[in-house]
Amino acid sequence: MTLYYSLVFALLVFEMVVFMSLIIPMPYSIKRKLLTFISESPLVAKLQYWIKITFVFVLVLFIDSVNRVYRVQVELAAASNVNNGVGAAALGGSERMEVQARKFYSQRNMYLCGFTLFLSLILNRTYTMIVDVLRLEEENKRLKGDPSVSKGKSAGGLDNAGDMGEIGRLKNELAAKEKDLQAMRKQTEGLSNEYNRLGDQVSPADSTPKKDR
Template identity: 60%
Template sequence: MTLYYTLVFVLLMVEMTLFMLLIVPLPFSLKRKIFTFISENPIVAKVQYWMKICFVFILILFIDSVNRVYRVQIDLAMATESANKGSAGVMGHERLEVQARKFYSQRNMYLCGFTLFLSLILNRTYVMILEVMRLEDRLKSYEGTNKDTKEAEKLAIAGKPGELAALRKKLEQKEQDLETLRKQSEGLNKSYDELSDKYAALVKDPENTKAR
């Protein structure tokens, strides 16, 4: 694996770690402090800016890997056709080389694609958690469980039961969306593990690939 694809792999591992940290259940006060720090810290803002630039380069790598997969598919089809016709120019090791190129191209495509997809999930999860926290603050304020709630706010909400029900419904919807994102992340991790197992099998047993 080349250096830049190794860096993409490291970034994917970092994204997985961050996603797991985002969905870890924490006390509301601690979670609010953490997200307030992330939202207001200038260093974090600079890191996010440079990460966006990195994702632009990863997108370029993804497009290049898709192009390589397409070209390898054409080469493999031509090699198979020549082998079926009994061409002496196509040897077993040449076919094995094309298959190896196909695997490496697909691996790079999946690696870049999963990294980009998980970045979108992270961004969406972060925004949704902020929205849930905002709704929880409003809900506590309306229910009178917030220490900073004033008596006037209690009287104001008393005449609006429908608004409280709507907020509860929004909060439940956000929690369902977070659960859906968690399941998508588990499927993403499973797919990447399967791809890693195939790569390890190819490296350890190249003769098996040749036989296929």
């Protein structure tokens, strides 16, 4: 295995360890501190940045491995046509072994890069779901009057991390609707003031003819 595929394998093992640490049963306080550290630590943020760049290279390796698998399949199909349908077994012993070895290594690299990319998506989604669950549990405890949950803690990194999901989108929509509501209130007040001003101007004109009569 070459150096870069060895690094991909190390990244896959690292993802497996992180995934197991996320799904393993833990006490609420320990898991909350762990996720708060992950969401607020600048060191973890830098590590996530470099890991994202690494995944770009893994994607390039995955595309290259798929291309190699395709070329080996085309080579085997061409050898099968040359030998009048006898198949790859009609190749020489050493040549056939060399082609089969290339096919095996190409498929291994394809599966290695593919599972690494797939597990990265699972990790991202699992982390977001766990953060949302913990934040909802905290809200539930606060509504029940649990004194161990303080409002200051709930405004920490868990809320910021939970905004990555559906709740964050709903919060943004609610803030936009509140801004629209405030603008409508200002327009209503302006129209009401203008209506009262026009009413004051029209009232003296209406009362003058009545005095003449």
